[in-house]
Amino acid sequence: MSSRPANILPGFGLSFGYASLYMSLLVLIPLAGLGLKTSNLSWDQFRNTITNPHVMAAYKLSFSAALAAALLNGVFGTVIAWTLVRYRFPGRKFFDAIIDLPFAMPTAVAGLTFGDLYGYVPLLARTADAQPWTFEIYGLYGLDVRDWCRVTVMLTFVGLPYVIRSIQPILQDWDMETEQAAMSLGAGPATIMRRLIAPEIWPAWISGVALAFARGVGEYGSIIFIASNIPGLSQIAPQLILDRIYDPIDPEKKIAAATAIAVVMLIVSLIVLLLLNGLDYLSRRHRA
């Protein structure tokens, strides 16, 4: 990396000017519109929109299922990454390669095939019951259990690569000699895990889980194919935004409501990503 004071390379004005113009026009100005629209809302309007029971239920479903899926991915992803790095077995390269498929596959296609394939598994099955099976526990009260499970399975698929791809490089670069030294000094696998490997991978692990969570909160394309999308029971927040936008009655008010719902989602994802950057900074300082 050059740190020369005088840079003789050409094209800074052109490239920076073009890139910032493009980004401002297509990303920053539209996003600023979201903030402007929100600031036009009065506090009461904002609060009334957010505390609407359907909106609350949608948030509960979106956030809890995304969190559950991210944690599931945290556990499963660690096992898979460990297996792929540490053990040799036939088909290892193949399994390693297909982990990226959730990144490459359109979410609508994933939702379509998951709904078709797992629509008949007992816990995930669609039923024609008049009485839905709802959660009785605090926090998720009133949400449909089957739909919650379906959404969680779908979000697990969507966030599958994040944890694996963030901890895999660390496990690969891991120096086995430290471990052998620990072993010869009498440390068992549990001690090695806890004292050697866990401290090394946890920042990457948390960042993988957080990315999977942020992705899951905003996921829309796959969910609408597998959830029943009943307001207050099994509807995710992005679906609610779409419903508000396409509502023909009183569009101005409905779009304002959609904005309020979206702003909360955006703030949560931004907080998660900011925390992530802070964590990254801390761990880098810790290492240096």
Place this chain on the structure above:
Amino acid sequence: MSAPAPVVIAPTDASVLPAHLRHPTAAIGKWIGVSFTVLFLTAMIILPAANIFRQAFGISWESLRSPSQLVEDVKAGVPRYFQVFRMPEQDSSTMARPERRKYQSARAQAEKTRSAIGMTLGIAAIVVPLNLLFGLAAAWAVTKFRFRGRTLFVSLIDLPFAVSPVVAGLIFVLLMGRVGFCGDWATKISWPVPTSLEWQGFAQSWIPLGFSNWQRGIIFTPFAIALASIFVTFPFIARALIPLMQNQGTEQEQAALTLGAGGWRMFFKVTLPQIKWALLYGTILCLARCVGEFGAVSVVSGSTDPNDTMPLRIEKLWQEYNTQAAFSVASLLAVVSVMTLLLKIVIEKRAAAQFSDKKQEAQ
């Protein structure tokens, strides 16, 4: 300068450890880990992916047990698969009325599906080159120069990753919808449809080329679909380029300049060959995401048939209980995503080879 980590996997295998260092539980750990990985990835990735093609070709579950059923299913399924995209010409005047209805509706459906494919390709043809230019410009500015606010600029590039696709669509509705900030202007503006460019002769004006099809408004037209797609896919190419160009530094470009090359010549002869694989990879990711984008596009498309892209068409077919057709369209997108994966593997190999060549040269 620190060298980038090679992409090839270093052989660190617990089963390669000498026997006296191996823990007695290692074999159990391997057995559990491998069986879990194989089962989990099969259930979450391989089966769903295979299921797309099973449904697209109308292969029933029973045919897994009897080969004769499989042959029958495939024989019936393959022509039906192609009929989703193009219904063969038939003389419908001699048909009985219910059959004619059925035939005509199948034809209309196939036409809509084809138009959705065309729309997806057209949007990608506009979005990917624009994002490519942006990615190159942003990566060049960020990696070859130091300036105030550089870190902020880099993190702003990542911003669309934090935004839900539906919110990405919503912000364009807020900006240019009927009740949006620029609503008055944006609902009245007319723009030419790029595919309608044609030779019109010199009768009307001194420019012989002109557009025969103009559309009005932005939201709920393909214009908005392109805008939303740009928003969602624009970090990919810049993200693929920045780490690589950061590692390459500026020495080679400076050498080219001192040897008398011009700016563009330096870019095409020195910079571009170095970043070509990363650029290709970023472009492919951008293309795959653009082709498969659903949330943002479904907000701004207005759900009218002419505005359908392939994912939106899949949803419509699925809502019409036309499962086989929905899966047939989905199979095309699945092929695109599998191709993306394959290309990624090839590109990583090429990049690793390029990297090791350089290392040998350095030695």
